Amino acid sequence: MTSPDMKPAGMKPLGMKSVERKPVSLRWRLLLPLVVTAIVISALLFFTMRNVTTHAVQATQDALLETAALSILEQTRTTEDDVEIDLPYHIFTMLGATSEDKVYYRIDLDGAFLTGYEDLAPNIMPQQEDRPVFSSVVFRDSKLRQATIHRGFVVRGKTKFVRITIAQTQLFQETIIRDISRTASIIGISFFGFAIFMALFVTTSFLRPIKLLADAVSRRGPNDLRPVRHPTPEELAPLVQSLNGFIARLRTTLRQTETFIAEAAHHIRTPLSLVKSESQLALSKSTNVHSREHLRNIMQAVDQSSRSASQLLDHAIVLYRAEQADELRLDLNLVIQNIVENIQPVASLRDINITSNFDTDASIFIMADRVLVEVALRNMLDNAIKYSEPDQTIHVSLGTSNNMAKITVRDQGRGIKGVNQRGLKQRFKRGSNVDDVIGSGLGLAIVWEICTALHGTFTLKNNKGDGACAVLYLPVC
Secondary structure: OOOOOOOOOOOOOOOOOOOOOOOOOHHHHHHHHHHHHHHHHHHHHHHHHHHHHHHHHHHHHHHHHHHHHHHHHHOEEEOOOOEEEOOOHHHHHHHHHOOOOOEEEEEEEOOEEEEEOOOOOOOOOOOOOOOOEEEEEEEOOEEEEEEEEEEEEEEOOEEEEEEEEEEEEOHHHHHHHHHHHHHHHHHHHHHHHHHHHHHHHHHHHHHHHHHHHHHHHHOOOOOOOOOOOOOOOHHHHHHHHHHHHHHHHHHHHHHHHHHHHHHHHHHHHHHHHHHHHHHHHHHHHOOOHHHHHHHHHHHHHHHHHHHHHHHHHHHHHHHHHHHOOOEEEEEHHHHHHHHHHHHHHHHHOOOOEEEEEOOOOOOOEEEEEHHHHHHHHHHHHHHHHHOOOOOOEEEEEEEEEOOEEEEEEEOOOOOOOOOOHHHHOOOOOOOOOOOOOOOOOOHHHHHHHHHHHOOOEEEEEEOOOOOEEEEEEEEEO
């Protein structure tokens, strides 16, 4: 048994929501390491140039101070009783000629101040003669670089050590280092900017195949389930294969669904025809007013169900043929004549006349699937018949406009005034002014889908008088 306070492992407390981390984009995954690398290299470049310059300038100044100190030693000689030093003033002139730096010196003999600047503190005694010791000190509020050198001289059998300290301010060196640092900064910033540009260029080039693949897939229509054949780099091949596998599974599923719908529509129409025949037979024999009214309602419902089943079958055919179109060079004059002749008996039952107006001698040809064209024309005419009143006329015309075949169907019915045309493109959607007419809401949706599959356009508008005008444009060949 467990206590009421104990919770099974893996259970989250009530009221707590799991926080999903937003995935990092590929662009940032590529760009961030390149930017960090560019920053590190730019910083290393700047500090390397600054350090090399500092050491080079300091080494140059040390060499000059060493030369000056040795020159003073060379001018030092012994006499019978003491050591005599002849200061070479040209050495000080040489040190001060390169800039406005000041030069200080101090000479000691056996540790006792001899000449120069007494407050200039010398370095410790070098361990070896003629080998200077260098140091950086602050003297009179100025930074100095100084060199201390010593040499022993024998006077009356005793060795006396002369220590020489030469110092120089570092204004010129600091100016050089500042200029070099500025140049290094410009070079570092320029390199960083170039590196950022190259990083953006590389990431864009790297992601371009993915974008092209996405564009190629997004440009496809809703019924285009062909395998993706877009050229892609080798690294994207697994993605394309997976995408094609998904498309193949989706295509198989849709085929099974459409096959089921087509078979169901076919099997439904047969018993409906039988029900309608029996109802008509019963209506002809019945004399009871209420029974005849019920039979008429049954026949009306059967007609509506039969129409819906027929349009479901047409819709399944459209989806199948749109994917596997059998394009032929069609003469639209002949196609329209055949459709009008086949549908005229249906219109005659309602005392509706269909007229056509096109030049039979000047044929208009298109490259399209014959079944799709016939289904589109049949639904356009069926829609016109359905919303027309007895003794009205439906006019069918054929022409061309901007290298497109123009098929026009005009009726004298109630039109589409005040109807949202966007809704007519959707399946099972009907206009708000046709509630009293039997229909499934698939006719115009089928025409729009066929129009998309055949790379055409479809428009529906009111006539200047009464009725509606449906126009189908298809590319001519």
